[in-house]
Amino acid sequence: MKTIGVLTSGGDAPGMNAALRAVVRTGIYNNVRILGIKQGYNGLINGNIEEMNLSSVADIIHRGGTILRTARCEEFATESGIKKAKNVIEIFDIDGLVVLGGDGSFRGAKLLSDNGVPTVGVPCTIDNDMGYTDYTVGFFTAVETVVDAISKIRDTSSSHGRANIVEVMGRRCGDIALYAGFAGGAESIIVPEEGIDIDEVCRKLIQSRNRGKLHSIIALAEGVGNAYEFAKEIEEKTGTETRVTILGHIQRGGVPTAFDRIIASKMGYRAVELLLEGKSGKAIGVKENSIVDMDFEEALSINNEFDSEMYDIAKILSI
């Protein structure tokens, strides 16, 4: 293996740069040429490619976003798209590919691997919605961002005696709401996996108000429903003024936490190692504090398991 290409694809996640740095440095350490492919699969189709050296990834371990930029590319998933990608791979003498991205990007990576291009994937998404791995790169940074926001919202909610719904990302996966709500001491956590029981939220709010609590934080995953409608209903049922804060894209940026940098670096390193060992079609992950890998097909078939024990504990701790 003389040349490895690397790209970042789909939704960006803090820690992608740390993974990229690890791929580049591990490759160069092993005398492999590393090509950076810009804007995800778009760059692979259009040949938007640049050779990387040790300095290309200097001073990026602590930066959010991705210096390779990212994109969504519908054409890639078509027959002509894959053909174009294969042509570019041949023209640039790319022997193997590392894909940094979420489950959509991994489906693309599997397609390449099925078409004879040695490809491995490093899971990077703030949602933590990939069932085969305990954690994805970017998740804990997003959780920190939300916890920080909850602390600030708690201050103002207490001052005014208000409730506040904090809507976080996670359409099908409530992990950000669960972890951030848990760590931020939210009174209620509402996730798509468990649904919403408005009367229970209201009961908790009234009970805590009765014992003198000044604020009430409701961590809501975006996939559950309309935050403003929930707020209106809560306000009507409890008489407590209820505001909504939608955190949106601030969750996707920022300085990656140490944990995200560590798992990103370890998985980026392992990605190059696997390619050098002649492996292909592998998703890398973290399981019980170890770096593991498995076939894309198996990895993509594992449903994300919601931590209902943690959810139940959160309910008890927020009585």
Ligand code: ADP
């Ligand atoms: P993420 O990787 O964050 O889940 P997306 O789901 O948007 O992001 O996927 C990123 C890109 O991966 C898509 O724009 C497309 O190029 C590619 N991709 C997604 N799904 C598939 C698929 N089923 N087959 C091939 N490529 C795919």
